[in-house]
Amino acid sequence: MPVWQRVYEEINDPNFVLICAAQDTGGEAVAGPIFDAANPTYVQVVDQDHVISSAFNFVNVPSAAWIDESGRIVRIDEGTYSQVHRIGEGDAAFEFGTDVYTPALKDWVKKGADSVHVQSASTVAANMRAHTFDQQKADAAFRLGNLFRAHGQADKADRYWALARELNPDSVNFIRQDLTLSEEGSAGETFQKMMGEYVSQGRDYYRPLDIEAD
Amino acid sequence: MADAMMAWPELRNPFDARPLHADGETTVLYQGRSVTLAETASGDGLLVRTEDLPRINGFEVKPEGACLGDMCVPLRDGLLVNRDGRDWLDLLAFADALQQPWVGDTQARVWSFAEIPAHRQNTLQDAMVPDIEVTDRAGNVVRFADLKGKKALIVTWSSW
Numbered sequence: 001m002p003v004w005q006r007v008y009e010e011i012n013d014p015n016f017v018l019i020c021a022a023q024d025t026g027g028e029a030v031a032g033p034i035f036d037a038a039n040p041t042y043v044q045v046v047d048q049d050h051v052i053s054s055a056f057n058f059v060n061v062p063s064a065a066w067i068d069e070s071g072r073i074v075r076i077d078e079g080t081y082s083q084v085h086r087i088g089e090g091d092a093a094f095e096f097g098t099d100v101y102t103p104a105l106k107d108w109v110k111k112g113a114d115s116v117h118v119q120s121a122s123t124v125a126a127n128m129r130a131h132t133f134d135q136q137k138a139d140a141a142f143r144l145g146n147l148f149r150a151h152g153q154a155d156k157a158d159r160y161w162a163l164a165r166e167l168n169p170d171s172v173n174f175i176r177q178d179l180t181l182s183e184e185g186s187a188g189e190t191f192q193k194m195m196g197e198y199v200s201q202g203r204d205y206y207r208p209l210d211i212e213a214d
Numbered sequence: 215m216a217d218a219m220m221a222w223p224e225l226r227n228p229f230d231a232r233p234l235h236a237d238g239e240t241t242v243l244y245q246g247r248s249v250t251l252a253e254t255a256s257g258d259g260l261l262v263r264t265e266d267l268p269r270i271n272g273f274e275v276k277p278e279g280a281c282l283g284d285m286c287v288p289l290r291d292g293l294l295v296n297r298d299g300r301d302w303l304d305l306l307a308f309a310d311a312l313q314q315p316w317v318g319d320t321q322a323r324v325w326s327f328a329e330i331p332a333h334r335q336n337t338l339q340d341a342m343v344p345d346i347e348v349t350d351r352a353g354n355v356v357r358f359a360d361l362k363g364k365k366a367l368i369v370t371w372s373s374w
Contacts, residue, residue, distance in 0.1 A: 005370065017366040019356065022346070024372050028351070034334040035351065044351045046286055051246040053370055054329065055337070055344035061374070065343070067366040073341045080369050091248065131338075136328035137315035143243050144326040145319050152231030155339055160317065175373045186374035202273075 001038035004081040007102050008042045015069075018042035021052045023061055025146050025177050042140050048141045050151075054136075055174060057129040060205035064105040066108060066118075074108070074118045076127050079206040100211045117211060127207045129170075138168035154181075172205045174196070234324055242270050242305070243326040245346060255297055259304035260318070260325055264294075267303060271327070275301075285332060289312055320354065 001020065022031030027048045035044045045052070045151045046208055052058075056076060064080035065073050081097030088094060108115040119127070138192050145160030159164065161178050168174065175194060179186040220370070235241050240251040248336045249270050261324035264275040279286040280293075280303070287293075294313065295302045309316045309327055318325035336342045343366075347357040358368075 004326055013365075015364045017361055017364050019350075019366060019368045021368065021370050022372060023370055024374075030373055032351070045348045045356070046351060047246070047348060047370070049243075049246045049300065050370075051346060052368060055334075055346045059371055062371045063368055064369040066344045067358070067361055067368065069363050069365060071343045073337070073343060076341075081241070086285060087243060095224065107329075110367070111274075121341040128338060128341070131334070136331070137317060140243070140315055140317040140326040140328040143246075144319060144324065147234065147241070147243060147248065147324060147326070148319075148322075148344060151234050157320070162224055164318070173372075175370070180374055200242045207358070 001032055001040060004040045005040050005042065006106070007042075007082050011106055011109050013109055017047060021045040021047040021202075022155050023047055023053065023177070023211060025149060027150070050139070050173060054139045057131050058173070059129065060176075063206065066105070067198070068112070068118075072121060073124045073165075076119075076124050077207045078209045098209060099213075101209070103109050104211045123130055135170070137170040138164040138166075138171065138174070141167060163210050169202055170203060170205075234322055241325070242371040243324070244271050245329065246348065254323075255295075255302050257295070257304070259306040261295055261297070261302035262305050263303045264303050270305070271330075275303070275364075 024030040025048045060078040063096040066075040084097045098174045104117040141160045143163035145157045149157035164174050176186045241250045242255045267273045273280040279288040312330050314330045315328040337344045341357045345359045
């Protein structure tokens with residue numbers, strides 16, 4: 001989150017709004033301290049029910065949408081990293097993210113519709129994932145599970161989260177949120193195995209980032 | 215890798231067991247909101263007072279039906295029920311009429327409703343920002359449709 005604050009300050013445009021939405025089901029208790037550590041001046045939302053992801057049909061984090069002045073979505077559903085992040089040392093070191101997204105964002109804020117990074121409505125519509133009846137029902141089940149979890153009723157939470165995963169197996173968000181409560185955590189063996197299968201089946205959890213490096 | 219990816223693990227599950235609502239009450243979830251209903255009626259569906267409908271999903275019962283903006287749903291038999299001289303709306307049948315998915319826990323008396331598909335067409339077909347609202351950490355309601363006139367980046371993240 002500090003990196004998005006830096007980007008927001010670098011853009012420094014009164015006609016640019018940055019909304020960062022935390023999807024932790026733990027809500028403010030989990031996301032609040034992380035937000036606060038970044039001393040953010042952008043709009044901060046704790047969206048434990050994934051209302052925003054559901055509205056845009058995102059299946060993973062971090063994802064984003066660019067909205068122009070007319071309310072049109074001009075980019076959507078890409079791995080939204082402000083920079084490359086490097087974690088760990090030696091053999092355990094790994095990195096994730098990209099350094100091309102932030103320059104593209106800045107270009108759009110500066111040039112608007114003249115930016116090469118603006119996508120047509122048809123491209124955006126094509127990049128938006130279809131949402132079946134069952135997938136939408138999964139959203140309802142997920143929120144029911146969240147309510148039970150928030151009231152300390154773990155067994156019922158698990159039941160409805162399992163239903164959500166069954167109804168929408170494409171949602172990496174549902175699986176990862178559930179795994180946060182497991183011993184191995186959200187990035188452990190289960191997650192790695194699931195992601196391996198996910199990719200090998202030709203499924204994607206972000207649309208391709210077709211941004212060239214400068 | 216797992217440890218490195220999990221910030222603040224001590225904050226994963228900060229919740230204590232507590233009731234969803236008082237005895238006899240019903241909870242309805244929709245668009246990130248949780249509405250507690252003091253009164254519902256027994257029946258095959260979920261019968262709610264028509265005057266509760268606006269705070270549940272924004273619809274309002276009018277002579278032509280239950281309406282929200284340009285959308286009006288005629289209240290055919292089975293949707294509107296008169297019981298003991300009072301009007302009740304079967305919220306589950308109403309959702310079905312809108313092709314709106316829902317999941318309910320009858321024992322706990324809580325029902326969760328997904329987005330109404332008709333509300334999504336503008337986004338899915340014309341790539342317009344969804345007309346949803348969220349509340350920020352400062353308590354301000356942020357309605358995405360009201361962002362017009364400015365550029366906006368809406369980013370989701372998590373601590374997972």
